[in-house]
Amino acid sequence: MLLPLLLRPPLCHAQASGLFTGCVRMLHCGAPQGLRFQAEKFLQRRRPHRLHARGRSRRSQNQEEEWRSRNKTVLTYIAAAGVGMIGLAYAAVPLYRLYCQATGLGGTAVAGHDTEQVATMTPVKERVIKVTFNADTHASMQWNFRPQQTEIFVVPGETALAFYRAKNPTDKPIIGISTYNVVPFDAGQYFNKIQCFCFEEQRLNPHEEVDMPVFFYIDPEFDSDPRMARVDTITLSYTFFEAKEGQKLPLPGYSYN
Amino acid sequence: MSTAMNFGSKSFKPRPPDKGAFPLDHFGECKAFKEKFMKCLRESNYDNSKCRLQSKDYLECRMDHQLMAKEPLEKLGFKDLMDPPPSQADKDSKP
Numbered sequence: 001m002l003l004p005l006l007l008r009p010p011l012c013h014a015q016a017s018g019l020f021t022g023c024v025r026m027l028h029c030g031a032p033q034g035l036r037f038q039a040e041k042f043l044q045r046r047r048p049h050r051l052h053a054r055g056r057s058r059r060s061q062n063q064e065e066e067w068r069s070r071n072k073t074v075l076t077y078i079a080a081a082g083v084g085m086i087g088l089a090y091a092a093v094p095l096y097r098l099y100c101q102a103t104g105l106g107g108t109a110v111a112g113h114d115t116e117q118v119a120t121m122t123p124v125k126e127r128v129i130k131v132t133f134n135a136d137t138h139a140s141m142q143w144n145f146r147p148q149q150t151e152i153f154v155v156p157g158e159t160a161l162a163f164y165r166a167k168n169p170t171d172k173p174i175i176g177i178s179t180y181n182v183v184p185f186d187a188g189q190y191f192n193k194i195q196c197f198c199f200e201e202q203r204l205n206p207h208e209e210v211d212m213p214v215f216f217y218i219d220p221e222f223d224s225d226p227r228m229a230r231v232d233t234i235t236l237s238y239t240f241f242e243a244k245e246g247q248k249l250p251l252p253g254y255s256y257n
Numbered sequence: 258m259s260t261a262m263n264f265g266s267k268s269f270k271p272r273p274p275d276k277g278a279f280p281l282d283h284f285g286e287c288k289a290f291k292e293k294f295m296k297c298l299r300e301s302n303y304d305n306s307k308c309r310l311q312s313k314d315y316l317e318c319r320m321d322h323q324l325m326a327k328e329p330l331e332k333l334g335f336k337d338l339m340d341p342p343p344s345q346a347d348k349d350s351k352p
Contacts, residue, residue, distance in 0.1 A: 118275075119331040123306075148295060153304045159334030160305040161312035163291060185269045193274040194333065195325070200278040210281050211291050215316070217334060 117219075118194065123157040124223045134237035135164055141242045142170050143204065148211070157220035159194065164212040164238065168204035175203045177243040183235045186227055190219040191234060201243050280324050287318040313338050 037057040131154055133147035148163040168174050178198045182188035197212040204210065214236070222228050282288070294311040301307035313335045319325035330339050 118334050119336065121334070125306075149298055149303060151303055152298065153302075153306075155306065158306060158309070159312075161294065161315065163295065179271055181269055181271065183269075188269050193272075195276045195279050196274045197278050197281070198271075199273055202278075202281055204281075205283075208283065210283060211285075211288065212281070213279055213291075213315070215279075215333070 121157045121220050123155045124220050125155055127223045128153050128155055130233045132233060132235045133162060134235055136239040138241045141240050143168055143176055143240055145240050154218060156218040156222040159217040162214045166212055167209040168206060171206045173203055173205050175201050175243045176240045177201050178238050178240045181237045184231060187231050187234050190222040192217055192219060282324055286322045287315055290315040290318045309338060
């Protein structure tokens with residue numbers, strides 16, 4: 001690589017464009033110059049000149065080495081910083097998720113409620129909450145879907161049962177799949193469903209009518225949360241969509257479990 | 258639904274149910290229990306605490322007819338409604 005540079009020394013004196021290329025050229029040009037000086041040193045055999053030449057070549061060699069080592073350390077630092085930035089970018093995803101779960105920012109669900117607590121929880125009888133029910137269907141969904149009770153009074157820590165009814169008035173079987181929503185959003189994290197009919201395909205034959213139960217409870221910690229102190233009504237809203245044959249829908253919240 | 262895209266806005270994230278989905282009761286096997294439960298609710302002004310026995314009966318019907326995975330009733334929150342164990346009942350019946 002040094003050969004073309006050796007053969008074209010005049011290029012060293014050419015105006016370099018850009019600081020970096022100039023620096024590189026200086027580095028590369030420094031080498032043949034140093035070599036040339038060494039060659040001269042051996043050919044001329046003039047002591048004072050030789051000493052002088054050696055001193056000069058050594059100084060320039062030292063300078064070159066200094067520059068080289070300094071450049072190497074700077075480059076190493078820059079490379080380390082770059083790798084560090086990329087690593088931070090990857091680490092930021094789980095770290096941010098942990099931060100959100102710890103502070104509850106952005107309405108993220110509190111890290112997984114304990115499913116065993118159903119057996120051990122005690123109802124908080126003083127706090128009565130009204131749960132209202134809402135039922136919707138997508139515009140192209142032809143089922144008749146409605147709740148069988150408009151509201152129900154529950155207390156936190158007590159399991160409750162509620163019913164919806166769905167009827168398929170058409171002459172062909174329709175497969176539906178539903179999702180739900182809870183308002184207020186903050187209360188949604190305390191609303192735990194033990195079993196329901198959502199997120200799985202439900203098939204109704206022509207002119208068939210079924211009862212769809214929802215078995216749920218409100219976490220007893222609802223009563224001790226200061227943000228929930230003024231919440232008296234929770235609305236549970238289900239929406240049914242029509243599912244195509246063989247369609248696989250991703251289960252929501254799967255990645256958070 | 259949660260369509261607001263701004264950072265820091267509260268959004269709702271639906272969670273799957275703990276024990277999965279109820280299979281549909283196509284043949285209406287537990288309809289009678291459901292009717293009893295709904296009647297109880299209407300009479301008690303939609304107070305759930307008063308109708309827990311009927312909801313327990315409905316869920317037991319579902320379990321008997323393979324419409325729900327069999328679970329001990331404590332796991333469904335009916336610890337206070339369960340019958341006492343047979344040994345205690347024997348003791349009570351033999352004063």
